[in-house]
Amino acid sequence: MKQTSFKADVAQSAAPRRGIVAGLVYAFERLMPDPFVLSLGLTFVVILLALGLAPKHSIETILDSWYEGTFKILGFALQMILILATGYAIADAPAVQRGLRALASAVRTPARAALLVFPVVGFAAWLNWGLGLVVGALLAREIARRVKVDFAWLVAGSYSAWSVCNSGLSSSIALSQASHGNALNLVEKATGHVIGLSETVFAPFVYVPTVLVVVVMAFIFVRMHPKAEDVVAFTADEPAAATEHDAHGRTAPATSFAARAERSVLGTLLLLALGCGYLGTTWYKKGFELDINTTILLFLLAGLALQRSPIAYADAIRRAARQTGSMLLQYPIYGGIMGIMIGTGLASTIARTFVTIATPASLPLWSYLSSLIITLLIPSAGGHWAVQGPFVLPAALSLNASLPHTAMGVAMAENVSNMLQPFWAVPVVAIAGIKIQRVMGYTAITFVVSLLIYGAALWLIP
DSSP: OOOOEEEEOHHHHHSOOSSHHHHHHHHHHHHOOOHHHHHHHHHHHHHHHHHHHOSSOOHHHHHHHHHHHHHHTHHHHHHHHHHHHHHHHHHHSHHHHHHHHHHHHTOOSHHHHHHHHHHHHHHHHHHOHHHHHHHHHHHHHHHHHHSOOOHHHHHHHHHHHHGGGGGSTTOHHHHHHHSTTOTTOHHHHHHSSOOOGGGTTTSHHHHHHHHHHHHHHHHHHHHHSOOGGGOOOEEEEOOOOOOHHHHTTOOSOTTSHHHHHHHOSHHHHHHHHHHHHHHHHHHHHHOOOOOHHHHHHHHHHHHHHHHOSHHHHHHHHHHHHTTOHHHHHHHHHHHHHHHHHHHTTHHHHHHHHHHTTOOTTTHHHHHHHHHHHHHHHOOOTTTTHHHHHHHHHHHHHHHTOOHHHHHHHHHHHHHHHTTTOGGGHHHHHHHHTOOHHHHHHHHHHHHHHHHHHHHHHHHHOO
């Protein structure tokens, strides 16, 4: 896949445009700093909150928790970067590129772009959040090559469609509560039984709002597209891409042993045999389970099969690696924030505050709202369930409230918070090649709409 960069008409974006949405975009462009700078600001805010509200608020505890969290997240950071890189390699494959081009070829107007992006990306994200993240960015970029649209609007639509991922098959909270013996299966530890996906992902209170968010936001985005005179146009700028030969500095002829080894499928077949053999034996013994490492392995195997030769796959990963710099910078900072919130007890204090005022009917909603706040500070992909779960689940048992509603309230809030928290948007905008500030101006609308839809579903749908 050729590398593409997009250049905005800066003069067009300099003046404020008409309407609420345009005003939000204008405000985010001027008020929201780079995500790395924002993460530093959030660190300062969390330190102040810990000093004032946390039960363990000594300077020594804060410093120790920050240090531990900063480096404890590195394993998770590498997992997330590998999901991005291996997902990119899949989307980079010629067969997938042809599929994306075929989808994009049906688009002639901005309205059709939104009506295509939302169901495609929403379904991909529902299947797997990593797949949805990459497919969304690359589909938006492919459409932008063909149709004159406001590119920030299109990328924001893709990211908004992706927001439903925590209500899908890769939801870490839903999967952990459905997995016997999982370390984060707090329901099983408290009650002795698991909550199957039929009670969470496939329950009406989850899938109805998930579908509604995709459908409603698709039509809202159609209405939100800037007028023709306000569109910030992006044009594909093809740099002088290096050839495969140049990229490796190879001077030996194509018939040399090294060149033949690079193009041979034997290495690919070896890794495919190892990966498929492991998955087959593991799933046969333990049943089908899907976690982060398994997702990475599946993406690796799919990418190898689609790219065919080892050198083609290595080149795809090399291109993907160019998009990961900002992620490498931010993950340790958010790890430090998470460390402070957990180590000082600040996250527990926030969760406990909401639980103490709950009733059987309102507990799932309070679980949802507390998760909303926690996720804005620590975008953890379900990881803060280990902090929030021990407070909301005992409350649900004592109040006889719905355990599936209470648990999925936490996951739904992550869907919503991601529309204001730029952490997960970083890889999207990196692949797309656009500044994040203009994207967040649009996703602020998604935040409001999805906040209401998911909240209403938790309250009204049994």
